[in-house]
Each structure stands twice: as C-alpha cells, then as structure tokens.
Amino acid sequence: xxxGPERGSAVxxxxxxxxxxxxxxxxxxxxxxxxxxxxxxxxxxxxxxRDPLNKSDPSVLLLLQSQRHWVExxxxxxxxxxxxxxxxxxxxxxxxxxxxxxxxxxxxDIHSHCSIGSQDDDFLGGVECTLGQIVAQKKxxxxxxxxxxxxxxxxxxxVTAEEISGKNGYVELSFQARKLDDKDLFSKSDPxxxxxxxxxxxSEQLVYRTEVVKNNLSPVWDPFKVSLNSLCSCEERRMLxxxxxxxxxxxxxxxxxxxxxxxxxxxxxIGESKAQWDCVNPKYRTKKRNYKNSxxxxxxxxxxxxxxxxxxxxxxxxxxxxxxxxxxTASNGDPRNSCSLHYINPYQPNEYxxxxxxxxxxxxxxxxxxxxxxxxxxxRIPPNYEVSHDFAINFDPEDDExxxxxxxxxxxxxxxxxxxxxxxxxxxxxxxxVAQVAAAEExxxxxxxYYILLILTDGVVTDMADTREAIVRASHLPMSIIIVGxxxxxxxxxxxxxxxxxxxxxxxGEPVLRDIVQFVPFRDFKSASPTALAKCVLxxxxxxxxxxxxxxxxxxxxxxxxxPDPTIxxxx
Numbered sequence: 001x002x003x004g005p006e007r008g009s010a011v012x013x014x015x016x017x018x019x020x021x022x023x024x025x026x027x028x029x030x031x032x033x034x035x036x037x038x039x040x041x042x043x044x045x046x047x048x049x050r051d052p053l054n055k056s057d058p059s060v061l062l063l064l065q066s067q068r069h070w071v072e073x074x075x076x077x078x079x080x081x082x083x084x085x086x087x088x089x090x091x092x093x094x095x096x097x098x099x100x101x102x103x104x105x106x107x108x109d110i111h112s113h114c115s116i117g118s119q120d121d122d123f124l125g126g127v128e129c130t131l132g133q134i135v136a137q138k139k140x141x142x143x144x145x146x147x148x149x150x151x152x153x154x155x156x157x158x159v160t161a162e163e164i165s166g167k168n169g170y171v172e173l174s175f176q177a178r179k180l181d182d183k184d185l186f187s188k189s190d191p192x193x194x195x196x197x198x199x200x201x202x203s204e205q206l207v208y209r210t211e212v213v214k215n216n217l218s219p220v221w222d223p224f225k226v227s228l229n230s231l232c233s234c235e236e237r238r239m240l241x242x243x244x245x246x247x248x249x250x251x252x253x254x255x256x257x258x259x260x261x262x263x264x265x266x267x268x269x270i271g272e273s274k275a276q277w278d279c280v281n282p283k284y285r286t287k288k289r290n291y292k293n294s295x296x297x298x299x300x301x302x303x304x305x306x307x308x309x310x311x312x313x314x315x316x317x318x319x320x321x322x323x324x325x326x327x328x329t330a331s332n333g334d335p336r337n338s339c340s341l342h343y344i345n346p347y348q349p350n351e352y353x354x355x356x357x358x359x360x361x362x363x364x365x366x367x368x369x370x371x372x373x374x375x376x377x378x379x380r381i382p383p384n385y386e387v388s389h390d391f392a393i394n395f396d397p398e399d400d401e402x403x404x405x406x407x408x409x410x411x412x413x414x415x416x417x418x419x420x421x422x423x424x425x426x427x428x429x430x431x432x433x434v435a436q437v438a439a440a441e442e443x444x445x446x447x448x449x450y451y452i453l454l455i456l457t458d459g460v461v462t463d464m465a466d467t468r469e470a471i472v473r474a475s476h477l478p479m480s481i482i483i484v485g486x487x488x489x490x491x492x493x494x495x496x497x498x499x500x501x502x503x504x505x506x507x508x509g510e511p512v513l514r515d516i517v518q519f520v521p522f523r524d525f526k527s528a529s530p531t532a533l534a535k536c537v538l539x540x541x542x543x544x545x546x547x548x549x550x551x552x553x554x555x556x557x558x559x560x561x562x563x564p565d566p567t568i569x570x571x572x
Contacts, residue, residue: 037164038135039230040091041205042076044107044144046154047083050122055081055251056109058124060157062091065102078110081251088194088209090230092164093131101131105157107144125152134161160205162229170227171263172303175210176220180279180295183246183254188215190247191256193297197232198239207231207240212247223301228263236264244279244297257281257294266299275299308556310542313549316556318447320366321373321437324356324408325430326393327457327486328379329423335416341458341487342421344413351522352456353409355484358530359454359537360405371401374408377430380420387422389429425459428466431474431481438477447554450545451479454537458487461494465507471497472505475512480544482537485521494519514547515540 042060050056059078063070076089095101109122125144134140144155175193183189192212196204208226213219232238240261246254257279269275278293285291314320333340343350349357364370377389392400394411395418402408434453441449461467471481483498485491497504498519503511518540525533549555 038093038095038131039162039164039227040093040134041087041160041162042089042091042105043084043086043158043160045084045156045158047085047107047144048109048122048124048153048155049083050109050124051081055083056122056124057081057111058083058085058107059110060087061106061108063104063106064093065104070104079251080249086206088206095131095135095163102128103131103134104128105159107155107157123147125155125157127157129159131161134159135163137161164227164229169304169306170225171231172223172225172301172305173266173299174221174223174301175297176218176300177244177279177295177297178218180217180219180244181256181281182217183256188217189254189256190214191216191219192245192247193221194243194245195231196241196243197230198241199233204241217295220300228304232263236267237262242277242297244295255281259297266302267304270299270302275302306555308546308549310545312556313447313450313545314366316447318545318556319368319449320363321449321451322360322363322367322454323373323375323434323451324360324454324456325375325377325390325427326352326356326412327425327455327459328376328419328421329425329459330378330421331423331425331459331489332421332487334421342416344416351486353412354530355456355486355522355533356408356412356454357405358534359482359484360408362534362538363452363454364405370404372405372408373400373434374402374411375400375430375433376415376419377427378421378423378425380422382418385420389426390433424462425457426463426466427455427457427461428463428470430455431467431470435470435474435477435479438474438479441478442476442552445552445554447549447556449478450548451477452541453479453481455481455483456486457483458485459489460491461497464493467497468504469506469508471517472510472512475514475516478545478548479516480541481517482541483517483519484533484537485519485523488523491519491521494521513551514544516544 044058044060047056047058057078057080060076062073062075064073073093074089074091076087079085079087093101104126106126107124109124111120111122123146125146127142127144129140129142139158139160141156141158144152144157146152177191177193180189180191190212193210195207197207199205207230208224210221210224213221228234232240240263241258242261243258244256246256248254258281259277259279261277266275276296276298279295279297281294284294328342332342335342335344337343338345341351360372364372374393376391376393379388379391380386381388381391382395393415394400394402395415402411431453434451438451441451474481483494485494497517499512499515499517504515504517505511518537520533520537522533525536
C-alpha cells in the first residue's frame, strides 16, 4: 500500500487508457448511457496526528452509494508521515447527468498491511457529497468530520475534477536518471520523480509520482500512463515542472533537483534522441561557482495513444450493418388470429413491427446503402416446408437484404401467409450466420464494418448452451446483439445472456471478451414512445463499437484533419 521503499510499490498508478470515453461500467438497461468520464484528484490539509512518535500515514477511501449501501470504489496510495498529503492516485468515474451519484471520502491513518479501514487503522475524518457538486465546482474543499458529526479539527479535503474529453488520449512515458546527487551518509539516494502541471493561474497540479528506487543514483523508473488531459490539459505547450527527491521514510524527503519542460518539447526531443534535462538545485546554482547539475533525467521512451470515440469511427467511414431476425415459432399464435403476436392489424402495427421500426430507423442512418438483412427462425418454409432457423424472409437465399426498413416490413408481411409457425426457439444458428459475415470483416484490419443483430422473439431460448457458445465466439468480432422480448413470456434466460448478473460464459467456462448482448422486454415500453425503446436497446452500442476497435488497436479509417496522429515516438 505504501509508495516506498521497494520498487513496484508506487504512489499510484496514474491514469491509464481506461474503456474509453464512450465506455460505461454497467450493462443492460439498468442505467442511461455514459455522458462522460471524470477524473478526481485528492489532497488534504491539517489532518489529525494519531501517531505518538511520528506523523499520520494517510490514505483515502472512495465509496459510492448504491441502493442505500456504501460500496468501496477505489483507494489512494499511503503517504508516509504527512499531515498535508497530495495524492497521485487518480479516481476515474462515469458521470451521469440524470443521476444523483453520492460519494463518500474516508481518510485513515494506516497501520495495517491488510486492508485500509480495518480496526488497526485510525479514522481521521470523512465527508459526503455528490459527483455533480464536485463537477459543478471543479475544485471543492470540504471540512472532514469524525463520527456523530464531530469536526476533525481544521482537517479538510480538496477534490479537483476534470472531464476526459472525447478527443482525449493518453501518453506512456519512461524516465530514468544518471549520476544524481547522493543525499545519504551511509548509502545512496532513494530517488523518485514527480511531475506537476502548471495551470493558468500558476498553481501546480500533481500529475504523477513514480515509485521509489532504493539505493541507486542512476535509477530506471517503471513506465507509466497518464491521460493527455491530466498531463497538459491537451495543450502541448503547457509548462510542466519535474522534481526529483530522495525518499525518506519519515516523510522529510531531500530535494535533489528540478527541471521544466513541455509535452511538445518531450515529443521533439525524443524524436531527435536528445530527450534529457539537467536536474538542477537552484540553491546550489547560486552558491556553487562551478555547479552544473545534480544529475540528468532522461526520457527513454514516449508513446502517445489516441482514445477514439464512437463518432470518430462513424465519421471515419465505419458502416453499421443492421440485421433483423424474427421469431416465427408456434408460440406466437396463428397470424390469422387477432390474439397472435404476428397478427397484422391494418390500423396498428404489432409489437414485432413496432420494435423493428423503432430500432431500424436509427440504425439506417449509419448504413450508406440502406439495405438490411432480414432473417426468420423457427418456421417451416416453402417449398418443402422443412423447419429452418436462419431463412431469408424475402425467400431469396442468395440475397437476404431488403431495401430500407420499409422493405423489411413488406417482406415480413408477405412471408407470414407463406410459412407455417413451428419451433423450437433456436437462436444460435442466426448468431452464427451473422458472425460468419462479421468474421470476414475482422480479417480486413480496418474499422470499416460493424454489425448489429436485432433478435425479436417471444419465448424461452431452447438451445441455450449453443447460444452461449455462439455469443462468446461473437464477442471477439465486430458485432453487437440486441434482443427484444415480445409478449409476456418468462424471459429469465435472456437476462442471463445479457450478463447483468455476471459475466456470460460458454458451456466450457470461457468468458465473453466483451459484453455484446442487450436484452429489453417490449412490455416495459408499451406505453412509452418508440424513441424510448430505441434509446434503451441502442444505449450500449457506442461503447461496444469503441471497445472492439480499441481492443484490436484499430484507429478510424479517415481521422478528421485536426486529430493528432494515433502514435508518436520511435517505438511505434
């Protein structure tokens, strides 16, 4: 937990690339789509001193209220012997405008090596607020309180919020140093590096603090990742202040030296193999006549990774191909009967058509040729009236595409009198058929085609094991699956496929690579507008598209002119 004294026990991991701006931590229809991600940075002042021989060793727990219970989200590093800690750990949270997200920060003086907040640790104070309050203020300072509302002296916590924009990315940096000053009498210095961003008001914001390298005047620090927004507010010429310290277990670190640079200078320097800076102690420069430096700091590697958004891929020419699969099993009822789910009412579309039109009208905007594959399953089809679980509803086995959503509607209506509703409800063949098309796209190594399969069904899946296997295979492909339950059947199995209650696995135990299934019962939207249904079932798609192409490390085909290169640096 502590950021010293051993290598690898870093102050905090900094900021990594994360699921992406479009990402969300949840799945299914339980929550709205992610508006944005927010980074929180913490510092405290005037903490209570609970140690008899030294100062407190503080750490902060972040908790989120969920269904009236507080759930731990993350925790900072432990900073030794410090009553005014500035934590380098960055908390990244999904921010929802539509929700009240209650947070609680708890500060502890750490004694236990097991878990923070145990009986061995001293509670230094806590505070509750909402994420909306923090975001609205950008920088919020609140007093800490002990149990029963008792003030924790003058103790305060400051939380700074920064939004991660859609055009953000992250940078991976590798630093080392040479011939640093030796600050220890009986051993060598234990150096660590801090990077601060200089804000517009000249205040300094800690960006990252490395691990401590013991007994070494030429340390090689571990590579770390930090968002461009955190590093320089996405402004490459913003000044950065870098400090090198000799670690002291009592918190009284010895200053070795500093240097100033910019992200722009870092990129240019590493491209010219001149990425090193004199580590200067200003006091020595003033007092010592022949003083040059207290060592040099070297940037040995720099990689910039672009974090692309859903719109980046769409505007780069990625096409969304829409396939609809309709359940024609006998449980739907005879289409000639007005009680049937497939009954064609001349005055009002049935639930199958309502769901098809609501989702299809949105998807068609992302498909340039406006042609949609339309399939059926669970029916006996002409001419031999054998049961099929993946037939074209236009009865053209060579071309199952229809012209626009209206073409799908017309093919659906015309096929009903020609087929015999039968069964069982086998879904795996449909998923496999679309997956075979998506697999061909995967081999192109381009972000050009993504596939959405809309399954409209009224009943319980009978080939559950095969369906789970097919979904696990499809999770590796550019593909998402939307299931709309029509009618009033028991859709428990569909919730399992959705993965809301845990990671979906194949019968052999292999987990899905990505959560690609979204299930919604149509009955929940009977009294709502069609747009409400479409918004719910398509809420996960942007995240799923970004997750797939990010996993494959594929940038958009044609990034916009003002987008930075996806990679910078000699190692790319």
